Amino acid sequence: MPSYFTDKSIAAVCASNVNRSMEAHYLFLRKGVQNVYSFGTSSQVKLPGTTQATPNIYDFKKTYAEIYEDLIAKDEEFYRRKGLLSMIHRNMKVKPRPQRFQDEVSLQFDIIFTFEDRVYDVIVDDLLHREASSHQPVHIINFTIKDSHEDAIVGARNVYRLFQIINSKGDTWVDEVDAAIDEFKESSDVDHSILHCTMFY
Known part of the structure; x- marks a missing residue:
């Protein structure tokens, strides 16, 4: 990876920081991109339960290990069959616990991918209402990805592919994000509705 981009800070954000953002985080790390973070935006971490009426709800302070053990205690066979245990186990390899974007106000990013x-x-909205500090630009890019294990894998690959295209723009990448998105759309066989805006810290 070119050295000019290795210090760029990237965030992947979904609702609960369990599936889509963590799959992207995991993929970026495996590809050698170290300066990457992941977050959720909801007030609590919400996972499917044994019925629609009984979801599993956790505080963001709960570790993935604690969530894993809780699911095992409730119904190990069910959550293993549904893929939740393997998902949480993957997360445990990446970081200790889910994080909420709105709580990490000291961190600043060059690119934020949402799902x-x-x-x-x-x-x-969160960035709009923060007090101006560094005036550093941040590109926010949204891929609409269904919250399923299979779609999260495909979504992470697409996000990484777009990152590669942005990365290829060299020192002028900050002015060529829209062009990179257009290039991604032209090279992809999937119809993507991608939102993009630039904001400032």
């Missing part, structure tokens, strides 16, 4: 319109709107 649904609602999360994109929360990020834009």
Whole structure:
């Protein structure tokens, strides 16, 4: 990877910091991109339960290990079959616990990838209401990705592909994000609705 981009800070954000953002975080790390973070935006971490009426709800202070053990205690066979245990186990390899974007106000990023319109709107609103500090630009890019394990894998690959195209723009990348998105759309066989805006810290 070119040295000019290795110090760029990247965030992947979904609702609960369990599936889509963590799959992207995990992929970026495996590809050698170290300066990457992941977050959720909801008030609590929400996972499917054994019925629609009984979701599993956790505080963001809960570690992935604690969530893993809780799911095992409730119904190990069910959550293993549904893929939740493997998902949480993957997360445990990446970082200790889920994080909420709005709580990490000291961190600043060059690119923030989101995975649904609602999360994109929360990020834009949060940054809009922060007190100006460094005036550093941040590009917020949204891919609408269904919150399933299979779609998260495909979504992470697409986000990484767009990152590669942005990365290829060299020192002028900050002015060529829209061009990179257009190039991604032209080279992809999937119809993507991608939102993009630039804001400032």
